[in-house]
Amino acid sequence: TDRYAVVGNPISHSLSPRIHALFAEQTRQDLVYEARLGDAERFAEEVREWFREDLRGLNVTVPFKENAFRLVDLHTQRAERAGAVNTIWAEADGRLTGDNTDGAGFLHDLTGRLGIDPAGSSILILGAGGAARGLLEPLLHSRPARLVIANRTRAKAETLAAVFADLAGDVALSASGLDDIPPEPYGLVINATAAGLSASRPDLPAGLFAPGGLACDLVYGPGARPFLEWAREQGAERLSDGLGMLVEQAAEAFAIWRGIRPDTRPVFETLRRAIV
Numbered sequence: 001t002d003r004y005a006v007v008g009n010p011i012s013h014s015l016s017p018r019i020h021a022l023f024a025e026q027t028r029q030d031l032v033y034e035a036r037l038g039d040a041e042r043f044a045e046e047v048r049e050w051f052r053e054d055l056r057g058l059n060v061t062v063p064f065k066e067n068a069f070r071l072v073d074l075h076t077q078r079a080e081r082a083g084a085v086n087t088i089w090a091e092a093d094g095r096l097t098g099d100n101t102d103g104a105g106f107l108h109d110l111t112g113r114l115g116i117d118p119a120g121s122s123i124l125i126l127g128a129g130g131a132a133r134g135l136l137e138p139l140l141h142s143r144p145a146r147l148v149i150a151n152r153t154r155a156k157a158e159t160l161a162a163v164f165a166d167l168a169g170d171v172a173l174s175a176s177g178l179d180d181i182p183p184e185p186y187g188l189v190i191n192a193t194a195a196g197l198s199a200s201r202p203d204l205p206a207g208l209f210a211p212g213g214l215a216c217d218l219v220y221g222p223g224a225r226p227f228l229e230w231a232r233e234q235g236a237e238r239l240s241d242g243l244g245m246l247v248e249q250a251a252e253a254f255a256i257w258r259g260i261r262p263d264t265r266p267v268f269e270t271l272r273r274a275i276v
């Protein structure tokens, strides 16, 4: 039986053990996946120790994704861009590789379950922290006409736009504060701020949504409500919390570790029934 885990702090509410158990059952893989409480002081030592013992793969969640980025020996290209690591495995020689499956997970959920093709659309990303950063590479590759990064602290949005400018190609990539968002209709507005974690939402101007527009929060469950309820009042036609992304980033990690990609739909539906 191969051993996997997720590390975070807090960790007791993590859905990852359930998600991976459902994937393992579906694909008939002999593995166990458990939640481990991380310690900020001893993070790197502890993770190395777990891999020396018997761990085959580790997912990393809040607040350790940047610690994980610093600890691993090798990074995938997309982890390098994201500046954060959520998936780790050991190479044959014992070196640890760090990947980031969050952005790919978001895009899978968007183009698959939600049936959205971002090509040619106008996208607004709210927030400029790690969560927003992880989405930028795959979103730019999906070729929207326009991508605006808007953050409460405007300078952080500007920094992110500069870091990703070389990937923009034909995409009009720009940055703003929350109070000077370019006033045009956006087909997709993504809340990548941490506001939902404290039951609030970013303070935003009216009139952001295009007809038929989609509002996404990267947070799942009740934390997504303040933003999604506001979005509905603002005329957003479709709403989505971050549960689909959570399941898809897990499927990406599972596929890397086990060489088989689970069918995410039944897993999403099982969890959706459990989380309102």
Ligand code: ATR
Pocket: 126, 127, 128, 129, 130, 131, 132, 151, 152, 153, 154, 156, 192, 193, 194, 195, 200, 201, 202, 203
């Ligand atoms: P994460 O890794 O989850 O993105 P982070 O790096 O701490 O977390 O970034 C949090 C993001 O949420 C930032 O963009 C932050 O805005 P500031 O850069 O101005 O701090 C944003 N954020 C958090 N609470 C917010 C709120 N109540 N309203 C608007 N933005 C908020």
